[in-house]
Amino acid sequence: MTNFKSVWEFLNKEKGISIISVVAIFVSFLLLGVILSFLVFSNTALNFLQKQVQVRVFFKDSFSEEQILTLKSELEKDPRIMEVGYTSKEEALRIFKEFSKNDPVLQESLSTNILPASLEIRATDVSDLDQIYEEFSSNENVESVKYLKDIKDRFSYVSLIVTVVSLIITFVFFLVSFGIILSTIRINIYSKKDEIEIVKLVGGSNDFVTKPFIHQGLVYSLTGSFFAGLVLAITLLIIYFTNVLGIKDLGNIVLFMNFRIPYILFIILLIVLINVLGYLLGYIGSKTAIKNYLKI
Amino acid sequence: MNSDSIIIFENVFKSYKGEEVLENIDFKVKRGEFVFLIGPSGAGKSTIIKLLNREEFPTSGKIFIDGTDLSTVPFEEMHKIRRKIGVVFQDFRVIKSKNVFENVAISLEVVNSPTDVIQEVVPNILGMVGLQNKIYKNPSELSGGEVQRLIIARALAHEPDIIVADEPTGMIDPRATGEIMNLLNEINKMGTTVLMATHDYNIVNHYKKRVLKIDNGKIVSDKKGGTYHD
Numbered sequence: 001m002t003n004f005k006s007v008w009e010f011l012n013k014e015k016g017i018s019i020i021s022v023v024a025i026f027v028s029f030l031l032l033g034v035i036l037s038f039l040v041f042s043n044t045a046l047n048f049l050q051k052q053v054q055v056r057v058f059f060k061d062s063f064s065e066e067q068i069l070t071l072k073s074e075l076e077k078d079p080r081i082m083e084v085g086y087t088s089k090e091e092a093l094r095i096f097k098e099f100s101k102n103d104p105v106l107q108e109s110l111s112t113n114i115l116p117a118s119l120e121i122r123a124t125d126v127s128d129l130d131q132i133y134e135e136f137s138s139n140e141n142v143e144s145v146k147y148l149k150d151i152k153d154r155f156s157y158v159s160l161i162v163t164v165v166s167l168i169i170t171f172v173f174f175l176v177s178f179g180i181i182l183s184t185i186r187i188n189i190y191s192k193k194d195e196i197e198i199v200k201l202v203g204g205s206n207d208f209v210t211k212p213f214i215h216q217g218l219v220y221s222l223t224g225s226f227f228a229g230l231v232l233a234i235t236l237l238i239i240y241f242t243n244v245l246g247i248k249d250l251g252n253i254v255l256f257m258n259f260r261i262p263y264i265l266f267i268i269l270l271i272v273l274i275n276v277l278g279y280l281l282g283y284i285g286s287k288t289a290i291k292n293y294l295k296i
Numbered sequence: 297m298n299s300d301s302i303i304i305f306e307n308v309f310k311s312y313k314g315e316e317v318l319e320n321i322d323f324k325v326k327r328g329e330f331v332f333l334i335g336p337s338g339a340g341k342s343t344i345i346k347l348l349n350r351e352e353f354p355t356s357g358k359i360f361i362d363g364t365d366l367s368t369v370p371f372e373e374m375h376k377i378r379r380k381i382g383v384v385f386q387d388f389r390v391i392k393s394k395n396v397f398e399n400v401a402i403s404l405e406v407v408n409s410p411t412d413v414i415q416e417v418v419p420n421i422l423g424m425v426g427l428q429n430k431i432y433k434n435p436s437e438l439s440g441g442e443v444q445r446l447i448i449a450r451a452l453a454h455e456p457d458i459i460v461a462d463e464p465t466g467m468i469d470p471r472a473t474g475e476i477m478n479l480l481n482e483i484n485k486m487g488t489t490v491l492m493a494t495h496d497y498n499i500v501n502h503y504k505k506r507v508l509k510i511d512n513g514k515i516v517s518d519k520k521g522g523t524y525h526d
Contacts, residue, residue: 195391201349202450203379204406206372294371 018220021184025224025281028177029274032170033232036270039166041245044254046159055123055132056146058116063141065089068117075121080128085120092118116143126156174277177221181285185217189293196293206294210287217286218279225278229271236267301360302327302458302489303348308357310343310513317343318513321357325491327457330484332500333493335510341493342386344510345462348491349383350374362457379407382451384461386493388443390435396422396446397431403453417453425449425479441472448479452488459483461492465499477503497523 059068065088075084087095092115100106123129133147189196199209239245240263252260261269303325310318318340325331333341346352347359350366359366361377369377382403390399400418409417422428425445427438435443444464451459461480465473477499484490494500500507501523509517 194389195393198389198391199402199406200375201351201378201383201385201389202403202406203375203381203454204402205375208375208406 017184017187021180021220022223022227024180025177025221025278026228028173028180029225029228029278030231032173032177032277033228033270033274035166035170035173036273037232037236039163039170040253040255040266041247042162042166043159043256044247044250046155046162047254048250049155052122054147055121055129055136056118057121057136057139058118058143058145060141060143061113061116063117065117067141068119072119075119080123080125080132081121082124083122087118087120089113089115089117092116174281177281178285181217181221181281182289184220185213185286185289188216189213189290193293200294209294210290213290214283214286217282217289219282221278221282221285222275225274225281229274232274233267233271236263236270240264300326302362303491304358304360305344305347306358306360308347308354308359310340310347310352311355316513318347318354321510321513321515323508323515323518325489327489328484328487330481330490330503330505331492332503332505332507333491333510334495334497334500334507336495339495339510340513341495341510342462343513345383345460345491345493348460349378349381375406379454380457382454382456382459382488384444384447384451384459384464386462386464386466388440388447388467390443390446390450392435395432395434396427396438399435399446400450400453403450407454409454421449421453424452426475439468439472441468441475444468444472444476445479448476452483456488458489458491461490463493463495465494465496473499 069086072084072086075081096115121132123132129147133145136142136145196209240247243249247263253263253266255261255266255269301324303323305321305323308318308321309316321340321344333344335341343352347354348361350369353367362380364377366377391402394402397418400421401414404414404417419428419431422431425448427442427445427449430438430442435446438446444467448459448461448464451461459480464476464480468476473496480490480492481503504521504523506520507517507523508515509519
């Protein structure tokens with residue numbers, strides 16, 4: 001049972017089973033890659049959307065523009081805060097007038113003093129928004145603080161659901177791929193049951209008997225995962241260069257939490273991950289499949 | 297432990313589903329000895345061979361091969377014991393998908409022999425058993441006697457200390473039987489211990505070796521230079 005010779009003999013002899021196995025593994029890994037990409041893209045999009053949620057602080061008229069701009073400079077040094085925008089009383093009025101341009105009576109009654117100046121604060125981590133909100137609520141120079149907490153919470157909830165569902169689906173596909181390798185190797189083992197017994201009885205060690213089946217599992221899974229990786233890489237590059245999903249606009253990809261990497265590096269990591277998983281699945285699957293046939 | 301003895305059965309019992317097939321089997325085989333294990337069909341000869349190669353486990357008692365108690369050898373270490381034994385199976389156990397050369401080469405491959413050694417040894421062994429002209433034939437193209445010689449060649453290839461043959465002449469014609477027996481006799485003369493199960497009294501009476509007679513799962517006689525009568 002010389003290792004690779006035996007593997008190729010089986011691949012040639014059982015072309016149908018081999019092709020079905022490789023295709024099934026290819027499809028599983030492709031789906032795995034699609035789900036992982038979806039998970040990462042969703043996280044990136046959610047991260048982008050979360051960052052649009054802001055705390056808007058309206059100041060009392062007694063708090064001068066100079067004081068507000070000093071406060072803005074201080075806030076920009078705070079590591080929790082990503083971005084601070086200033087809207088003066090005049091700018092607020094201009095925006096309001098723009099919104100109410102169809103109501104001339106309302107426009108007539110407006111004066112510069114009626115609308116307060118404000119700061120729009122975006123947090124680096126959306127979970128810090130609660131604390132920022134509390135800090136300004138208790139500030140005596142602040143007239144009011146607006147914070148769309150519901151939107152933030154909904155984004156967090158959607159993000160959590162997407163993560164959990166994707167992880168479950170990924171796990172299910174991982175099991176499906178494992179099952180496919182297990183079944184394919186078992187078919188081969190069953191067809192070589194007598195040969196295994198003879199080899200064991202003439203003094204073949206477990207390693208000697210196991211090796212060709214492990215190589216077979218690796219050939220199937222690595223072939224399947226390689227082509228799945230190739231198709232994914234091409235698809236992801238097309239998505240990037242055509243910007244069909246607006247990926248370019250989102251900037252770097254959020255791998256997890258706030259850890260960001262360039263899009264191309266994400267593709268490379270995904271391909272490496274799929275092939276490493278392919279190797280592990282092939283090795284563990286074939287090792288598991290043959291275990292029961294070694295007790296002789 | 298007597299170091300002269302390469303095979304030891306100590307009070308071995310074996311039962312299947314409560315039915316005793318071997319009862320208090322107790323014997324020793326010395327290094328270089330040729331022993332016939334005789335008895336009618338179903339007497340327990342094949343069970344003894346299977347216990348020796350640990351295809352089966354004794355219900356009680358101990359079996360030693362070259363000083364090693366088989367009950368203490370884990371599955372993953374059993375190949376080391378099996379490499380000391382060359383088994384000639386009764387039921388023509390060959391690998392059908394491999395040719396004659398590959399079937400013999402397998403017993404060298406399992407001991408990690410280099411390719412050049414395999415290329416040299418296998419044709420020599422096949423020459424010894426008279427299969428030098430069938431080297432690339434498939435087992436399905438061989439006669440019964442040729443398959444049996446192929447199995448003997450495979451058993452001999454890695455130079456085992458013991459040859460265990462289970463009815464090696466049971467399914468072949470008289471001419472092939474003579475060839476196989478001469479071969480086993482020659483192997484024994486070179487120092488290899490031979491334990492051969494048979495119920496062919498012509499063979500036993502012709503070679504006048506030690507004869508262990510088994511009947512109904514018990515050893516009923518043990519004679520040197522023995523003969524066999526129905």
